[in-house]
Amino acid sequence: MPDKPRGPESLAFQPGCPYGIHRVIEPEGVLPQAAWKLDNSPVIRDNEILIDVGTLNIDAASFKQIVSTAKPGASPAEKREHVARTVSDIVSRRGKMHNPVTGSGGMLLGRLRQFGPKAPRRGGAKEGDFVATLVSLSLTPLRIDKIKEVHLDKDQVDIEGTAVVFESGPYAVIPPDFRKTLALALLDVAGAPAQVARLVGKGDTVLVLGAGGKSGLISSAVAREKVGPEGKVIAVAHSKASTERAMKLGAADVVLSADAKDAISTMVAVLKANGGRKADVTINCVSVPGTEMASILCTQSRGKVYFFSMATSFTAAALGAEGVGADVELIIGNGYAEDHAEIALELLRQNQKLRAILEDMFPGE
Numbered sequence: 138m139p140d141k142p143r144g145p146e147s148l149a150f151q152p153g154c155p156y157g158i159h160r161v162i163e164p165e166g167v168l169p170q171a172a173w174k175l176d177n178s179p180v181i182r183d184n185e186i187l188i189d190v191g192t193l194n195i196d197a198a199s200f201k202q203i204v205s206t207a208k209p210g211a212s213p214a215e216k217r218e219h220v221a222r223t224v225s226d227i228v229s230r231r232g233k234m235h236n237p238v239t240g241s242g243g244m245l246l247g248r249l250r251q252f253g254p255k256a257p258r259r260g261g262a263k264e265g266d267f268v269a270t271l272v273s274l275s276l277t278p279l280r281i282d283k284i285k286e287v288h289l290d291k292d293q294v295d296i297e298g299t300a301v302v303f304e305s306g307p308y309a310v311i312p313p314d315f316r317k318t319l320a321l322a323l324l325d326v327a328g329a330p331a332q333v334a335r336l337v338g339k340g341d342t343v344l345v346l347g348a349g350g351k352s353g354l355i356s357s358a359v360a361r362e363k364v365g366p367e368g369k370v371i372a373v374a375h376s377k378a379s380t381e382r383a384m385k386l387g388a389a390d391v392v393l394s395a396d397a398k399d400a401i402s403t404m405v406a407v408l409k410a411n412g413g414r415k416a417d418v419t420i421n422c423v424s425v426p427g428t429e430m431a432s433i434l435c436t437q438s439r440g441k442v443y444f445f446s447m448a449t450s451f452t453a454a455a456l457g458a459e460g461v462g463a464d465v466e467l468i469i470g471n472g473y474a475e476d477h478a479e480i481a482l483e484l485l486r487q488n489q490k491l492r493a494i495l496e497d498m499f500p501g502e
């Protein structure tokens with residue numbers, strides 16, 4: 138007797154674990170994020186959702202790391218080809234876009250194709266809607282059929298392929314007042330505004346490292362609102378372009394340009410700009426490794442350091458703080474916070490200056 142149809146249109150759904158453990162190929166017994174390899178088959182279980190993927194938004198630290206391994210002096214076209222090859226290779230080996238060097242993923246934009254009968258229809262989502270996944274690509278079963286275009290300036294890769302979201306995985310329908318490319322970029326860092334709002338209080342001095350990047354601009358805008366007129370925001374950007382963006386936003390009282398890998402010089406510059414005082418709260422939004430100590434040294438005793446950056450090393454931060462006798466609270470940037478997507482979208486609706494800068498950074502459909 139022939140097998141029952143098991144294609145995406147099949148109604149014979151098998152039950153699935155809410156956290157997607159049934160997708161783990163190796164090693165056995167771990168959750169999908171910790172797994173080396175996932176089953177990326179587009180045949181869904183009763184609690185899964187199948188998405189036709191249009192664009193991958195690769196995590197900034199991951200994208201930067203991949204580009205950095207292109208041959209020295211590579212042209213933009215060669216870099217695009219290198220990124221396409223590397224992404225393809227990682228996904229075909231792992232069944233997910235989980236960069237083995239940085240450990241980070243990103244998220245994706247796609248169209249909802251099929252819901253298992255027990256899969257949650259968040260916000261009334263239906264087949265055909267465009268959504269951004271709010272779970273990391275480092276745990277999302279992904280199959281790439283074709284790489285269409287690599288956008289070096291946006292850390293995005295247009296593809297044809299499928300992805301699977303588990304019952305426990307949040308996703309957001311792209312609202313009609315947002316272009317898809319912008320929404321995708323914004324929702325990638327949606328954890329930042331929600332958490333910065335919780336960490337920063339009235340009158341605080343807040344330091345943002347990587348302040349001219351996507352999450353840095355957003356965090357600076359939220360910090361400005363929260364500290365009020367009696368507080369202070371210090372933005373540390375890097376290149377000329379990102380420094381200009383931080384200045385244009387106008388959220389910071391002081392905008393500096395520094396290499397956050399150079400902890401001492403960064404600390405000296407911050408102290409000079411802030412009357413010899415360190416920050417109460419430091420937000421690290423830098424996309425390269427090696428900036429833990431700048432964050433720690435710029436923060437006053439019993440202050441908070443929020444490591445949103447995926448390039449952060451737990452050991453470098455914990456042992457580094459101990460090594461310089463810094464009694465600071467070290468906080469890992471959880472990618473998820475309750476209502477984080479709505480908070481991020483609403484921030485852009487309210488802050489037209491921030492929206493215009495991000496629109497410029499993320500043009501497209």
Ligand SMILES: NC(=O)c1ccc[n+]([C@@H]2O[C@H](COP(=O)([O-])OP(=O)(O)OC[C@H]3O[C@@H](n4cnc5c(N)ncnc54)[C@H](OP(=O)(O)O)[C@@H]3O)[C@@H](O)[C@H]2O)c1
Nearest residue numbers: 197198347350351352375376379397423424446447470472
């Ligand atoms: N925790 C989470 O859930 C989560 C989610 C998404 C992303 N992330 C992480 O958050 C970080 C920022 O992401 P993003 O999307 O905002 O990236 P982004 O837009 O690329 O911004 C990163 C910024 O870091 C700056 N930078 C690079 N090298 C620097 C240096 N040596 N000193 C000072 N600044 C430097 C860059 O400035 P230039 O362009 O001028 O070099 C850029 O403005 C990344 O590490 C990413 O992996 C975390």
